[in-house]
Amino acid sequence: xxxxxxxxxxxxxxxxxxxxxxxxxxxxxxxxxxxxxxxxxxxxxxxxxxxxxxxxxxxxxxxxxxxxxxxxxxxxxxxxxxxxxxxxxxxxxxxxxxxxxxxxxxxxxxxxxxxxxxxxxxxxxxxxxxxxxxxxxxxxxxxxxxxxxxxxxxxxxxxxxxxxxxxxx
Amino acid sequence: xxxxxxxxxxxxxxxxxxxxxxxxxxxxxxxxxxxxxxxxxxxxxxxxxxxxxxxxxxxxxxxxxxxxxxxxxxxxxxxxxxxxxxxxxxxxxxxxxxxxxxxxxxxxxxxxxxxxxxxxxxxxxxxxxxxxxxxxxxxxxxxxxxxxxxxxxxxxxxxxxxxxxxxxxxxxxxxxxxxxxxxxxxxxxxxxxxxxxxxxxxxxxxxxxxxxxxxxxxxxxxxxxxxxxxxxxxxxxxxxxxxxxxxxxxxxxxxxxxxxxxxxxxxxxxxxxxxxxxxxxxxxxxxxxxxxxxxxxxxxxxxxxxxxxxxxxxxxxxxxxxxxxxxxxxxxxxxxxxxxxxxxxxxxxxxxxxxxxxxxxxxxxxxxxxxxxxxxxxxxxxxxxxxxxxxxxxxxxxxxxxxxxxxxxxxxxxxxxxxxxxxxxxxxxxxxxxxxxxxxxxxxxxxxxxxxxxxxxxxxxxxxxxxxxxxxxxxxxxxxxxxxxxxxxxxxxxxxxxxxxxxxxxxxxxxxxxxxxxxxxxxxxxxxxxxxxxxxxxxxxxxxxxxxxxxxx
Numbered sequence: 001x002x003x004x005x006x007x008x009x010x011x012x013x014x015x016x017x018x019x020x021x022x023x024x025x026x027x028x029x030x031x032x033x034x035x036x037x038x039x040x041x042x043x044x045x046x047x048x049x050x051x052x053x054x055x056x057x058x059x060x061x062x063x064x065x066x067x068x069x070x071x072x073x074x075x076x077x078x079x080x081x082x083x084x085x086x087x088x089x090x091x092x093x094x095x096x097x098x099x100x101x102x103x104x105x106x107x108x109x110x111x112x113x114x115x116x117x118x119x120x121x122x123x124x125x126x127x128x129x130x131x132x133x134x135x136x137x138x139x140x141x142x143x144x145x146x147x148x149x150x151x152x153x154x155x156x157x158x159x160x161x162x163x164x165x166x167x168x169x
Numbered sequence: 170x171x172x173x174x175x176x177x178x179x180x181x182x183x184x185x186x187x188x189x190x191x192x193x194x195x196x197x198x199x200x201x202x203x204x205x206x207x208x209x210x211x212x213x214x215x216x217x218x219x220x221x222x223x224x225x226x227x228x229x230x231x232x233x234x235x236x237x238x239x240x241x242x243x244x245x246x247x248x249x250x251x252x253x254x255x256x257x258x259x260x261x262x263x264x265x266x267x268x269x270x271x272x273x274x275x276x277x278x279x280x281x282x283x284x285x286x287x288x289x290x291x292x293x294x295x296x297x298x299x300x301x302x303x304x305x306x307x308x309x310x311x312x313x314x315x316x317x318x319x320x321x322x323x324x325x326x327x328x329x330x331x332x333x334x335x336x337x338x339x340x341x342x343x344x345x346x347x348x349x350x351x352x353x354x355x356x357x358x359x360x361x362x363x364x365x366x367x368x369x370x371x372x373x374x375x376x377x378x379x380x381x382x383x384x385x386x387x388x389x390x391x392x393x394x395x396x397x398x399x400x401x402x403x404x405x406x407x408x409x410x411x412x413x414x415x416x417x418x419x420x421x422x423x424x425x426x427x428x429x430x431x432x433x434x435x436x437x438x439x440x441x442x443x444x445x446x447x448x449x450x451x452x453x454x455x456x457x458x459x460x461x462x463x464x465x466x467x468x469x470x471x472x473x474x475x476x477x478x479x480x481x482x483x484x485x486x487x488x489x490x491x492x493x494x495x496x497x498x499x500x501x502x503x504x505x506x507x508x509x510x511x512x513x514x515x516x517x518x519x520x521x522x523x524x525x526x527x528x529x530x531x532x533x534x535x536x537x538x539x540x541x542x543x544x545x546x547x548x549x550x551x552x553x554x555x556x557x558x559x560x561x562x563x564x565x566x567x568x569x570x571x572x573x574x575x576x577x578x579x580x581x582x583x584x585x586x587x588x589x590x591x592x593x594x595x596x597x598x599x600x601x602x603x604x605x606x607x608x609x610x611x612x613x614x615x616x617x618x619x620x621x622x623x624x625x626x627x628x629x630x631x632x633x634x635x636x637x638x639x640x641x642x643x644x645x646x647x648x649x650x651x652x653x654x655x656x657x658x659x660x661x662x663x664x665x666x667x668x669x670x671x672x673x674x675x676x677x678x679x680x681x682x683x684x685x686x687x688x689x690x691x692x693x694x695x696x697x698x699x700x701x702x703x704x705x706x707x708x709x710x711x712x713x714x715x716x717x718x719x720x721x722x
Contacts, residue, residue, distance in 0.1 A: 082207055082290070084330025088407050091327055096442055112191065112208055119326035132199070143183050145176045147320040149448045150327065156176065156320075157454035158447055 002126040034059045057085035065097045078107040087120045094121035094151040114139035121151030171316050173281045181278045189271035213287030223262045224287040229297040229315040230258035230542040234529040239280045241525035254518045258542045290331045292322035296338045298346040299543040303505045305497045309341035309358035313459045321396050328403045332410035333418035350374045350383045350664040353420045366392045373424030376630035380666045381421045384429035397448045401440035465537040465552045470502025474555040490573040508548040509572040516598040517583040518546030535561050578620040579605045586626035593626030595643025595650035607680040620701045636660040638702040640667045657705040670714045689716045
């Protein structure tokens with residue numbers, strides 16, 4: 001089992017991923033592929049337990065836009081850490097579609113990408129098994145400042161401007 | 170020159186710490202080679218034929234003398250006493266030890282330098298006109314915009330793992346000295362009729378194995394939208410660029426496969442969401458960055474210096490050097506001086522630590538402590554007083570850095586080639602040296618006139634052979650080094666790709682072939698004003714081809 005980090009701490013994972021052919025359990029939080037979500041949207045929504053979706057790199061997050069409030073988890077898959085599509089997926093979910101639930105990076109999730117993942121809006125990381133957990137948590141602080149606007153905070157110049165406007169008041 | 174503030178410095182210092190930790194984890198076996206590779210590449214570190222190669226960023230080609238002396242120090246202490254200035258205005262060291270790289274970076278950070286994103290599948294070091302702020306044909310000084318782009322691209326969280334590398338060039342003059350038409354994104358700063366600064370945005374150009382001239386996606390983008398528009402282009406590329414085949418992964422392939430019109434629509438649709446969003450630039454930020462540039466405190470000088478004018482007539486060698494290596498300046502009484510790193514006894518673009526220190530001393534004396542690196546792999550002293558020019562010439566001659574060959578055949582652009590690079594099919598440097606030796610008669614060289622000769626050791630085209638008036642490409646034929654020759658390429662505002670003249674040649678034949686091409690040109694030119702590339706354009710490849718292959722059978 002990968003270690004799950006959320007809020008910069010190790011937490012236990014109550015979510016179960018359902019393969020496309022697996023039976024949907026009556027209770028307990030489950031997450032499914034985008035394909036299954038689109039096919040079984042009504043019945044999955046009718047469950048009382050929480051539901052989430054797994055997005056592969058080629059999946060368009062726009063498919064979730066109209067249902068975005070229904071999900072308690074969106075997992076974004078990184079089949080290889082060098083496949084950077086998930087970063088765009090994450091920013092779109094947070095910044096364009098207004099997703100506020102747990103967004104989890106899964107797959108080839110490594111210590112050296114933690115800082116970037118957090119900036120793009122991931123608040124949960126399912127670390128690959130072999131990763132050093134302490135080191136991965138320390139990686140949230142690899143840099144104390146950033147230039148660009150992203151999902152986690154506005155860009156440096158916007159914050160500077162806000163600060164000087166505040167100071168002038 | 171831009172001066173870091175506290176935050177710029179802290180980010181670079183934190184990078185050093187991060188890379189030291191990554192290197193330690195690799196050396197201890199915690200990081201596999203496959204996992205370390207993308208990390209070290211994003212810090213400019215390659216594992217090469219003989220040793221690691223470290224590429225240090227020289228953002229938009231501007232160096233202070235303090236920085237240049239540090240590059241000399243690193244060449245001495247960690248390399249074999251020299252460095253190689255690349256076609257992307259960076260410097261490469263070919264012999265550092267992997268375990269020394271964190272220390273090298275720590276030294277660099279003390280002079281506001283780094284190796285961030287000089288390789289890897291991310292936004293690379295932004296390049297610009299080496300005459301920025303100097304050239305008389307300048308419409309907008311691109312340096313402030315280049316620095317804004319440096320900050321925007323540094324550790325951009327969304328675009329660290331693109332399908333492939335991503336190169337951006339920006340220019341602000343009529344004459345495109347930054348090759349913007351052959352970059353992933355080319356940016357041409359322009360002014361609207363009302364005087365507002367904006368940018369023409371060009372996408373999908375590039376050299377490599379599929380050379381393509383870029384397409385204009387925006388004729389005029391108001392300046393405040395620059396960063397959000399780039400975000401939109403990069404996002405479309407990051408999401409839809411091909412990742413199944415390394416050779417089809419550059420943005421130019423996406424633009425080509427989708428068609429430029431369709432690609433543009435996708436960018437515009439994406440940008441509609443980002444327009445006026447939080448990434449939109451504001452005047453205060455542009456002014457803040459502008460204010461961090463220390464500009465030269467020029468003296469009030471007459472536009473014409475009598476002694477200089479007199480010497481031009483009296484001393485032909487001086488006149489010849491001035492005609493090739495000295496360039497007009499926006500400021501009266503000043504000029505910019507090219508320091509030729511070609512034909513000084515070293516491979517094209519190489520400089521010894523002694524050269525670097527000597528040029529730094531000269532820049533302190535003659536050029537407000539500022540040096541530029543050109544994409545043609547030379548150095549420039551950008552702000553020299555005309556009345557001191559002869560004195561500077563004397564100093565450069567003594568250093569063998571005054572070869573009057575800027576724009577001429579021996580000002581060869583060459584990649585490091587098979588002597589150093591593990592990708593190369595063939596050597597580049599010995600070919601360049603053989604051609605330089607063949608054309609070492611300065612009178613003849615000047616008579617031939619402007620001629621760009623570019624050499625790449627393989628299809629990756631680091632020597633920009635496609636846009637050379639004469640381009641030479643190293644190819645592998647059954648394990649042997651052969652050279653394919655093209656003519657008619659050109660860089661600049663009317664950039665074009667050269668045409669291959671026919672079957673390739675053995676290395677020993679190359680200088681003869683170049684000489685034959687030059688003979689055909691000289692025989693056909695209508696006047697001295699008509700350059701080699703103009704004759705190729707007028708007559709086509711045929712007469713050149715006939716002459717070169719006539720005796721081949």
